[in-house]
Amino acid sequence: MNSVIFNDFVIRFANVNGTGSASANDMFSKAVFRMGIPVSAKNIFPSNIQGLPTWFELRVNEHGYLGRREGIDIMVAVNPQSLKEDIESVRAGGYFIYDNTKNLHPEFHKEDIHFIGVPMMQLCMDHFSEPRQQQLFKNMVYIGALIELLNIEPEVVHDIIRHQFRKNEKLVPPNFLALDLGRNYVKEHYECPLPLRLERRDKVGDQIMIDGNTATGLGALYGGASVVAWYPITPSTSVAKAFETYAKRYRKDPDTGKLSYAIVQAEDELAAIGMVIGAAWNGARAFTATSGPGVSLMSEFLGLAYYAEIPAVLVNVQRGGPSTGMPTRTQQADILSSAYASHGDTKHVLLFPSTPAECFEMAADALDLADHLQTPVIVMTDLDLGMNFHLSPPLKWDDKRKYKRGKVYSAAELDSMQKYGRYLDVDDDGICYRTIPGTHPTKGAFTTRGTSRDEYARYTEDAAMYARSIDRLAKKWKTAAGLVPKPEVYQKKNQSSTGLICFGTSQYAAMEALELLEKQGVKIDSLRVRAFPFNDTVADFIESHEQVFVVEQNRDKQFRSLLVNELEVHPKKLIPVLNYDGMPITADSILNQILEKTNGTALTA
Amino acid sequence: MSFIKPNFRHPALPKNQVGYTKADYEGAISTLCAGCGHDSITAAIVQACFEIDLEPHKLAKISGIGCSSKTPAYFLRNSHGFNSVHGRMPSVTTGAYLANRDLIYLGVSGDGDTASIGMGQFVHAVRRNLNMVYIVMNNGCYGLTKGQDSATADTGSINKEGGVNQFAGIDLCSLAIELGATFVGRSFSGDKHQLVPLIKAAMAHPGFAFLDVLSPCVTFNNNKGSTKSYDYVREHIEATSELDFVPHRDEITINYQEGKSVLAPLHDGSLLHLHKLAPGWDPTERKSVISLIQTSRTNGEIPTGLLYLDTHTRDLHEVMGTVKEPLNALTEKELCPGAGVLKEINDSFR
Numbered sequence: 001m002n003s004v005i006f007n008d009f010v011i012r013f014a015n016v017n018g019t020g021s022a023s024a025n026d027m028f029s030k031a032v033f034r035m036g037i038p039v040s041a042k043n044i045f046p047s048n049i050q051g052l053p054t055w056f057e058l059r060v061n062e063h064g065y066l067g068r069r070e071g072i073d074i075m076v077a078v079n080p081q082s083l084k085e086d087i088e089s090v091r092a093g094g095y096f097i098y099d100n101t102k103n104l105h106p107e108f109h110k111e112d113i114h115f116i117g118v119p120m121m122q123l124c125m126d127h128f129s130e131p132r133q134q135q136l137f138k139n140m141v142y143i144g145a146l147i148e149l150l151n152i153e154p155e156v157v158h159d160i161i162r163h164q165f166r167k168n169e170k171l172v173p174p175n176f177l178a179l180d181l182g183r184n185y186v187k188e189h190y191e192c193p194l195p196l197r198l199e200r201r202d203k204v205g206d207q208i209m210i211d212g213n214t215a216t217g218l219g220a221l222y223g224g225a226s227v228v229a230w231y232p233i234t235p236s237t238s239v240a241k242a243f244e245t246y247a248k249r250y251r252k253d254p255d256t257g258k259l260s261y262a263i264v265q266a267e268d269e270l271a272a273i274g275m276v277i278g279a280a281w282n283g284a285r286a287f288t289a290t291s292g293p294g295v296s297l298m299s300e301f302l303g304l305a306y307y308a309e310i311p312a313v314l315v316n317v318q319r320g321g322p323s324t325g326m327p328t329r330t331q332q333a334d335i336l337s338s339a340y341a342s343h344g345d346t347k348h349v350l351l352f353p354s355t356p357a358e359c360f361e362m363a364a365d366a367l368d369l370a371d372h373l374q375t376p377v378i379v380m381t382d383l384d385l386g387m388n389f390h391l392s393p394p395l396k397w398d399d400k401r402k403y404k405r406g407k408v409y410s411a412a413e414l415d416s417m418q419k420y421g422r423y424l425d426v427d428d429d430g431i432c433y434r435t436i437p438g439t440h441p442t443k444g445a446f447t448t449r450g451t452s453r454d455e456y457a458r459y460t461e462d463a464a465m466y467a468r469s470i471d472r473l474a475k476k477w478k479t480a481a482g483l484v485p486k487p488e489v490y491q492k493k494n495q496s497s498t499g500l501i502c503f504g505t506s507q508y509a510a511m512e513a514l515e516l517l518e519k520q521g522v523k524i525d526s527l528r529v530r531a532f533p534f535n536d537t538v539a540d541f542i543e544s545h546e547q548v549f550v551v552e553q554n555r556d557k558q559f560r561s562l563l564v565n566e567l568e569v570h571p572k573k574l575i576p577v578l579n580y581d582g583m584p585i586t587a588d589s590i591l592n593q594i595l596e597k598t599n600g601t602a603l604t605a
Numbered sequence: 606m607s608f609i610k611p612n613f614r615h616p617a618l619p620k621n622q623v624g625y626t627k628a629d630y631e632g633a634i635s636t637l638c639a640g641c642g643h644d645s646i647t648a649a650i651v652q653a654c655f656e657i658d659l660e661p662h663k664l665a666k667i668s669g670i671g672c673s674s675k676t677p678a679y680f681l682r683n684s685h686g687f688n689s690v691h692g693r694m695p696s697v698t699t700g701a702y703l704a705n706r707d708l709i710y711l712g713v714s715g716d717g718d719t720a721s722i723g724m725g726q727f728v729h730a731v732r733r734n735l736n737m738v739y740i741v742m743n744n745g746c747y748g749l750t751k752g753q754d755s756a757t758a759d760t761g762s763i764n765k766e767g768g769v770n771q772f773a774g775i776d777l778c779s780l781a782i783e784l785g786a787t788f789v790g791r792s793f794s795g796d797k798h799q800l801v802p803l804i805k806a807a808m809a810h811p812g813f814a815f816l817d818v819l820s821p822c823v824t825f826n827n828n829k830g831s832t833k834s835y836d837y838v839r840e841h842i843e844a845t846s847e848l849d850f851v852p853h854r855d856e857i858t859i860n861y862q863e864g865k866s867v868l869a870p871l872h873d874g875s876l877l878h879l880h881k882l883a884p885g886w887d888p889t890e891r892k893s894v895i896s897l898i899q900t901s902r903t904n905g906e907i908p909t910g911l912l913y914l915d916t917h918t919r920d921l922h923e924v925m926g927t928v929k930e931p932l933n934a935l936t937e938k939e940l941c942p943g944a945g946v947l948k949e950i951n952d953s954f955r
Contacts, residue, residue: 034955208954218950224940226932227703229696246950250942258928260939262703267729271696274689274726278700281687282665282708283933285940286700304690394951397944403937436933437665437685437701438708445662447678447686458633459678 006199007037007062009073014086016079018050024139025056027164028146029389031156032060033209036201040066040508041389042584047234047327053082062201065515066391067508068584073196074150076142078120083108095194097145099138116190118145123181128174137178144182151193153200154183208356208394212385213289215356215395216315217242219363220287221250224403225313227286228263229275231294234327235383236317239289269294273301273314280311281448283436285367285403287313292321292334295341295378302376303342304450306473309423309432311370311406315363315379317386320582329582330383332504333554338378339532339562345470349377349480350532354507356392358530359385365485371406373480374434382553384505384584407433414443422446422457423469430476477533484531487538496525499545500577500594501538503529503559505584506551512587517594524549524594532562539567542574549594551577553585622658630654630661632679637672642794642820642835643742647679649797650711650740653804654681657852664709665701669694669723672749673715673742673820692723695730698737699921705931706922709808710737717747720756720775727777731784731813736920738807738814741777742794744822745833752825763830779898781815782891782913788814789894789913793842794821795835796909803911805850809871812918819907843901845910846888847880869916879911888914 013028015021025041032039039060046052059069071091077083077098090096092112098104100117109115120141124134147154157179165171186192216239220228230240244263251260266272272288279286290298295316305312318334320326340347349369351362359381366377407427414420414435420443423432435444446457452469454460490511502510507528514524527541542548542563552559557576564571577593579585618626630651635644654664661683668674670691677686689697698712719727719741730739745758752765759774781789788810792800800818807814819838821827827834832841846867853874860880861868867879867888879888886897894913901908928935 208951210954218947222941222947224935224937226935226940227700229700246942250946251940253928256928257926259926260928260932260935262922262925262927262932264699264703264733266696267725270693271699271726271729274693274696275700275703277689278667278687278697278702279704279933280700281697282701282704284704286704300690301693395947397941397947399944401937403940435685438662438705441660441662442683445683445685447688449688450690451688 004195004197006197007060007201009060009196010069010071011058011074012072013056014075014077014079014082015054017046017048017052017054020136021139024143027157027160028143029058030160030209031152032198033204034156035153035198036204037062037198038064038066038203038391040391042068043388045328053079062203065512067512068586070586070588078138078142118142118182118185123185127177127181140175140178141182144179145186147179148183148186148192149194151197151199204391206394207391209389210356210392211387211389212356212359212381213238213317213387214242215359216363216381218246218395219360221246222397223364223367225285225287225367226261227279227284229266229272230288231266231269231272233291233294235319235387236289236291236315239315239317269297270301273298276312277301277305277310287315289315289317291317291319295334295338299341302348303344303346305376306342306346306348308448308450309374311374312376313366313370314376315381318380318382326582330584331553331580331582332382333558335558335562338380347477349373349375349484351377351379351485352503352530353379353381354504354528356390357395360395368404369483372404372483373431373476374406380504382505407431409433409435409444411440414440420444421455423455425472429479430472431479481533481535484533486535487530488528489537490526494525494544496523497546498524499541499548500524500526500551501529501548502551506553509585509587509590510551513590516587516591534566542567542569547573547575549575549577551590553579555580621655623660627651627655630681632682635679638824640823642744643673643676645794646742646818646820647676649800649804650680653801657805657808664711666711666713667694667698667701668713669718671715671718673713674718677713692718693726695726699730699735702735702737704933707931712737712739714741716741716743716745716755716757720777728784731781731786733921734787734812734918736812740816740818742820743817744820744826746822746826748822748825759832762832765825765828776898777817778912779895782894786815787812787915787918790911791817791909793819793838793909799844799848799910802848802850806877806911809873809875811872812920838907841905842907842909845883845886845908845912848911849878851876851878869914871916883908888912
């Protein structure tokens with residue numbers, strides 16, 4: 001155990017919700033990141049504002065494996081409520097750092113882990129007078145202790161503190177003092193640093209540390225959304241908030257103070273999507289963000305937008321279902337309810353980002369695609385991606401990029417034609433030309449409706465006409481398959497008869513699992529789906545492998561069902577690899593399921 | 606089926622100041638029952654739009670589901686229409702209005718569409734003072750599904766099958782006033798003389814303009830004992846005022862009577878002249894309006910006309926501080942902060 005391990009551990013902070021620990025924990029992760037070491041964070045928080053236990057888990061890995069990993073190497077426990085559970089979750093040989101202002105009850109003692117007591121509260125009471133300060137600086141005391149125990153460069157932490165309090169500089173010295181209290185105490189009482197430690201690397205390149213929801217909000221801002229309607233729901237709320245924060249900065253006329261966006265907190269999710277549809281029908285780019293329960297509520301409207309052919313962008317930050325489920329835990333369990341939201345023959349375009357950079361890109365792309373296809377586009381993220389800080393490629397924007405507003409007739413174009421028909425398939429791709437209200441005094445007006453209609457948007461109950469329009473929507477769906485983001489294929493050509501398909505945040509653990517397998521001499525081909533409808537590459541990948549593992553985070557193998565249903569694949573060919581306990585899927589879990597489902601034998605090198 | 610009317614027009618039809626004949630404001634032939642009150646409201650909308658010299662494409666008509674919500678197909682064929690989903694017209698209109706503040710939004714709804722399934726969206730549109738005209742074609746029943754009582758049916762009203770309504774009817778005008786609506790009127794589909802100027806005034810009002818129009822259902826709720834039948838409504842309506850709508854360019858030649866007249870300038874320069882008939886009522890005093898409605902109700906009377914008006918109003922775009930230009934006209938230049946800014950944003954996450 002005494003051999004030194006650099007930059008490879010899982011550290012968990014056990015805090016009480018609402019005690020200011022989040023900013024200290026963010027400081028810690030930022031310090032690791034700024035030392036050039038890849039790191040990813042998971043907030044494990046209760047559906048509560050103040051008082052309940054909350055955990056913050058970081059995986060530090062210089063090889064860049066940043067999916068969740070089971071087992072805690074270092075626990076920083078500052079919550080007496082969860083002490084027993086916290087001690088039990090530390091791996092044998094791991095470290096348990098705790099506040100020993102009060103002695104740990106002997107029943108908590110455990111032989112196979114190291115206990116490192118730091119009198120955090122006592123040190124704060126000795127040096128700070130106000131109770132609120134004592135509470136807040138306790139967090140800085142443990143950060144100080146970690147500086148010495150884990151070999152963090154103190155100047156990196158100092159810089160972060162200076163930057164954080166740049167507008168209130170008098171807070172810098174007491175924060176430094178609290179850090180020193182922790183540092184000095186552990187230096188005096190323990191051998192520092194621990195064998196499990198950090199060391200500067202140059203492994204993060206130009207990457208950034210950002211949460212997916214912020215990236216999504218920014219993507220919508222860059223993509224030209226000007227109307228946003230939303231209803232608060234965990235874990236999607238910060239998407240709208242991020243949009244607003246940056247819009248206030250970058251969409252405000254410096255002279256008049258007027259805003260080039262409108263954001264409405266709607267009365268419910270139904271109204272939110274209704275506003276998006278109304279705005280998009282009227283020619284503005286609009287979006288809403290919600291989670292599973294919101295998608296259920298929005299279903300009727302999504303069907304209207306599908307059938308009446310109105311662009312709409314919806315971000316679904318998935319959480320644990322069913323019903324209210326686990327609002328503060330992650331899942332990929334709204335695949336079917338989103339893909340087929342609403343009654344009748346209805347289906348929707350889905351995009352599956354797996355990094356914040358992709359959240360940004362796909363939020364902007366969704367606005368283009370919705371306009372182009374005149375249909376709802378749902379960006380399927382999840383709580384893990386949306387609310388946790390991830391190491392991500394930087395967000396990219398090309399200033400030459402123009403918004404693709406799709407097929408919209410101008411007044412001049414209307415003037416040049418004999419007769420306008422809203423649902424005439426002029427280009428034979430299933431996508432018709434729309435007009436925006438107010439365009440022309442006498443041409444191009446029509447009534448948009450959710451009822452059956454003819455090519456001129458007139459109500460009809462004619463059987464052949466109805467079938468024709470429903471078939472055209474199917475044709476449009478085929479066109480969509482060629483327009484949506486293509487899957488990422490991880491090998492130039494097949495190297496195995498076995499394949500693996502994943503999407504969204506399952507990517508992190510799936511890629512790590514495949515590398516672990518490769519170390520055992522087993523190579524499996526892999527593909528990450530980025531959109532629905534599936535394009536031919538996905539079908540070919542399944543076709544060209546004997547068996548394909550489908551990794552997803554729900555109980556009912558929803559993504560697998562979608563593949564079977566849409567690509568007419570034999571179900572036996574698709575082997576489910578699942579995780580649905582609300583925590584992000586791990587590489588070990590994927591690896592074990594693959595080995596188990598093949599009896600460990602089918603996969604020989 | 607919607608039938609299309611022939612486009613032939615008699616060359617001598619009078620034209621308004623923007624060059625349109627009244628027929629230009631019509632739509633497809635109605636498929637509602639002969640004698641339906643809704644068709645009279647449709648005719649009043651056509652008349653009002655013709656008289657205010659509306660350019661048809663400067664208006665968008667939006668509805669929910671129900672008999673009433675079908676009517677946008679029957680007027681203003683040169684305006685875009687949106688027959689959306691049941692009870693959700695207000696949210697669609699809100700979005701449309703946010704996208705383009707320069708159009709007039711005419712929302713058409715029914716008593717089921719508004720007072721039951723759409724109540725939530727209705728009250729929030731009022732609360733936001735959404736700049737729109739909201740017309741409820743109120744017949745106290747569900748026509749398309751064959752005559753069930755709606756939430757505006759009065760207690761004790763008898764339906765066609767002889768059922769007596771046991772529940773309190775929701776008074777949409779009182780509710781709208783309570784919630785802060787800035788223009789509230791009630792009328793009767795059969796009173797074109799009153800309804801046309803009300804619609805014109807509502808369109809000129811810069812905020813939420815609500816019109817509850819009693820519109821008897823000839824097929825399912827026109828029987829003896831119904832309080833929404835033609836006979837009952839005719840017998841019980843009491844006009845609170847005579848209303849003149851004076852467009853901004855016309856000379857004002859009204860007969861102003863101290864104590865009896867209310868003059869209200871609207872923000873586009875038009876003028877409303879109300880000649881009060883009801884005693885003790887002041888249309889600019891919320892309390893007196895509520896009192897009038899409640900007293901009339903007790904007496905079995907239905908007060909009609911412009912009931913409440915507040916011209917000191919800020920519409921939603923004003924409250925939100927958005928740019929003058931419609932949001933749907935903005936381009937990359939105004940909307941996209943650009944790659945340079947994104948570089949700074951990236952740096953803030955390092």
